[in-house]
Every structure is written in structure tokens, then in C-alpha cells.
Amino acid sequence: MRIITKFDIRNDNIVKGINYEGVEKIGDFQEIYKKVNNYIKKNVNNNFEIILNDVTASLYGIKSGKENIKEILENKLSLPHIISGGIDSIEEVNNKMKIGGDRIMLNTYLHENISILDDINNLYGSQIIIPSIETRFINGDYYVYKNYGREETNITLINWIKELKKNNVIEILIISIDRDGTLEGYDDLLLNYLKQTDIFCDGTMSCLYAGGINNLDSLKDIEEKYSFITGVSISTLFYKKIEEKFYFLSYLEGNIVSVKKHFSKIYNCIFVNNIKEIPNNETICITGHYNSYILIDILKKHDDFDMLKKRIHENSIKYIGICSGLQILLTEIYDEFDNDKKIEGLDILRYKIIKCEKPNIGFKNNKFYCHLYKIIDLSNNVVNEYKQDNIEGYQYHPENSL
Numbered sequence: 161m162r163i164i165t166k167f168d169i170r171n172d173n174i175v176k177g178i179n180y181e182g183v184e185k186i187g188d189f190q191e192i193y194k195k196v197n198n199y200i201k202k203n204v205n206n207n208f209e210i211i212l213n214d215v216t217a218s219l220y221g222i223k224s225g226k227e228n229i230k231e232i233l234e235n236k237l238s239l240p241h242i243i244s245g246g247i248d249s250i251e252e253v254n255n256k257m258k259i260g261g262d263r264i265m266l267n268t269y270l271h272e273n274i275s276i277l278d279d280i281n282n283l284y285g286s287q288i289i290i291p292s293i294e295t296r297f298i299n300g301d302y303y304v305y306k307n308y309g310r311e312e313t314n315i316t317l318i319n320w321i322k323e324l325k326k327n328n329v330i331e332i333l334i335i336s337i338d339r340d341g342t343l344e345g346y347d348d349l350l351l352n353y354l355k356q357t358d359i360f361c362d363g364t365m366s367c368l369y370a371g372g373i374n375n376l377d378s379l380k381d382i383e384e385k386y387s388f389i390t391g392v393s394i395s396t397l398f399y400k401k402i403e404e405k406f407y408f409l410s411y412l413e414g415n416i417v418s419v420k421k422h423f424s425k426i427y428n429c430i431f432v433n434n435i436k437e438i439p440n441n442e443t444i445c446i447t448g449h450y451n452s453y454i455l456i457d458i459l460k461k462h463d464d465f466d467m468l469k470k471r472i473h474e475n476s477i478k479y480i481g482i483c484s485g486l487q488i489l490l491t492e493i494y495d496e497f498d499n500d501k502k503i504e505g506l507d508i509l510r511y512k513i514i515k516c517e518k519p520n521i522g523f524k525n526n527k528f529y530c531h532l533y534k535i536i537d538l539s540n541n542v543v544n545e546y547k548q549d550n551i552e553g554y555q556y557h558p559e560n561s562l
Contacts, residue, residue, distance in 0.1 A: 162391025180309030217246025339372025414448025
């Protein structure tokens with residue numbers, strides 16, 4: 161399943177509406193572009209596509225996002241970038257390609273001059289064009305809209321798809337206006353309707369979908385139920401993800417600056433004085449080149465250990481532990497310098513820590529390790545990573561890994 165993310169750009173900002181009504185400012189276009197793309201690369205897939213849409217060019221013919229798009233393309237990621245908004249001539253298509261666009265998305269102008277498809281096909285080939293179709297169910301059928309969902313065309317969805325097929329279009333993006341920006345889940349009624357029509361059965365046109373996707377697990381559902389959907393466009397879900405906060409305890413030392421810099425590419429990183437300051441269901445990161453025994457002792461001295469343990473077991477806090485932050489997940493920890501001294505751990509992993517035969521420092525499978533002690537499970541297997549429910553733990557350092 162192809163992943164596409166769309167950025168609606170207006171006056172130096174990324175914006176997003178709901179049901180194509182109004183727009184909310186998400187944030188600075190460069191910052192949001194970088195954070196969303198970093199989130200997708202880390203949590204979804206390294207291979208995805210990007211739509212850059214000049215909103216005011218679509219709505220008012222004022223290309224306020226033109227320079228923003230150009231600026232992004234000058235330093236763009238090595239990924240396909242699809243340019244959209246206010247494209248109303250072959251000259252404008254040429255301009256978008258010259259500044260670094262890889263493909264072109266058209267909507268409103270196709271209803272005024274569909275012959276532009278021939279001009280583009282003859283010059284570049286049909287593979288660079290993606291008509292986007294804004295649709296909603298009204299008066300017993302799905303109808304097509306234009307001009308950012310503001311104008312009716314009185315053309316049914318199926319008839320418009322047939323018309324695009326006649327003009328040698330090989331890929332389209334169908335947008336559910338009723339689900340756009342809502343995070344209410346994909347529009348199964350629309351997709352079931354398309355499935356029943358068999359409009360894509362001949363295999364000459366592939367179909368992308370956008371609207372309402374509220375979790376990444378639903379992509380598998382779409383793939384299994386609707387084989388004609390070859391990719392999905394997701395925006396609002398990713399905007400919500402990068403709003404998530406990432407907390408660090410201000411009194412802990414070690415390599416926190418390096419770790420914070422790494423996670424700041426995706427999340428809003430915040431230092432707090434104690435666990436109580438972290439809201440429910442937010443994420444705490446505990447890291448550092450600590451003796452794990454000493455790390456727990458520090459947490460106890462600040463009256464945070466019991467609260468952290470309680471909230472992890474109650475699933476009211478998300479936990480990421482790096483290096484010693486992974487090791488304190490054990491039931492009990494022995495002092496590295498005095499094996500007669502032990503201290504209770506967070507009681508997630510009933511494994512044990514032993515000293516490495518030699519220091520484990522360096523890269524292995526693109527992951528950077530720097531530790532003297534390792535965790536082994538009940539079968540004597542080394543544990544370098546743990547992920548379960550609200551907990552993630554890493555023996556290696558993701559902030560320094562490739």
C-alpha cells in the first residue's frame with residue numbers, strides 16, 4: 161500500500177480544513193514538512209510520496225504558496241513530490257517541473273479545459289498526471305466538486321472517472337469530502353460503492369484514496385477489502401501525531417541533549433521536574449550512560465520511582481528507555497560495583513543483567529551500541545530491544561543509529 165502525505169500550503173503555513181470547510185493553521189510550512197516526513201520515516205515507511213498543494217492558488221488564483229513550494233523543492237527529500245494548485249496551462253505544468261516537481265495533480269481546471277490532458281500526455285506522458293476528485297454523496301449518488309469542494313459540477317463520480325479514462329488518465333486520487341479532516345475513519349460507503357461498480361476492474365487506471373483515516377492499522381483493512389485502492393493520502397492523522405509531547409526529567413544527566421535533539425525532529429520535547437507534571441498518556445524518555453542501579457536510586461531520591469512504576473503498570477504513561485533506561489525495566493537490579501547490593505526495578509522484564517565479555521561499543525546492523533552490561537532472557541538470549549503495549553526499550557542508542 162503506497163503512503164502519500166499532502167501539505168496544503170498558504171502564506172508560509174501548512175493549513176488543514178474539515179469537510180473542505182475553513183482552514184486551521186497547523187504551523188510553519190518548513191517545520192511541519194520536516195516533522196511529518198521524519199515521523200513517517202521513523203514510524204511508517206521510508207518510501208512515501210508527498211503532495212504540495214498551493215491552497216490559495218486553487219481557491220482564488222493567488223499563488224501565495226508558490227515560493228514556499230519552490231523553497232521546499234530546493235531542499236526536498238529524495239522522494240517523489242507531486243505539485244498541485246492553480247495549474248491552468250501547459251506553461252504552468254512546465255514551471256512546476258522546472259522547480260523540482262516530479263508529478264502534477266489537477267482538479268478544477270480539468271472541468272474547464274480537459275484537453276490540457278492531451279497537451280501534458282504528448283509532452284511528458286500520462287504517468288505524471290494525477291487528477292484529484294472531490295466527491296460526496298448527495299441526492300442518491302456520488303457527485304464531483306471542484307474549487308476545493310466549493311462548487312458543484314453536477315457530474316456523477318462514475319461518469320467523471322469514465323471521462324478521465326477516455327482521456328488516457330492512468331491514476332486518480334478520490335477524496336471523500338464528508339470524511340476530509342475528520343479522523344472518523346475511511347469512507348467505507350464510498351469505497352463499497354466503487355467496488356460494486358467494477359469501474360477499475362479492467363486494470364487501466366489505479367485509484368488512490370483520501371479522507372478520514374484515523375489509524376495506520378486501517379490501511380491493512382483497506383488493502384484487504386478494496387484491492388483497487390493502490391495507495392492512501394494521509395494528512396490530519398500525521399499532524400496529530402507530531403503534536404504529541406515527549407518528556408524528559410530535568411534532573412537526569414548523561415546524553416539527554418543528544419537524545420532530545422533526535423526526538424525533536426518529530427515531537428515537542430519538554431523538560432519537567434517530576435513525573436507528576438506529565439499528563440496521562442504522554443511519553444517519558446529515560447536515557448543516559450548511567451549505572452542502572454544508580455539511575456533507580458536517583459529516581460527514588462526525587463520521589464519519582466514509585467510514581468513511574470505505578471503509571472507504567474496502569475498504562476497511564478508511555479515509556480521509552482534507552483540503554484540504562486531499558487535495563488531498569490527488570491524486576492531487580494544489582495549494583496555493578498557491589499553484587500551484594502540490589503534494588504527493585506520497574507518489574508516489567510523478569511530477566512537478568514550480566515557483564516559483557518568485552519565492552520560492546522560500535523555499530524551493528526546500523527545500530528550504535530555503547531555499554532558494558534547486557535540483558536539476557538530466560539533462554540539466555542541477549543535482549544537489545546523490547547516493545548510491548550506502552551513500553552519501548554532499546555539497549556542501543558537510536559539517537560546515534562542510522
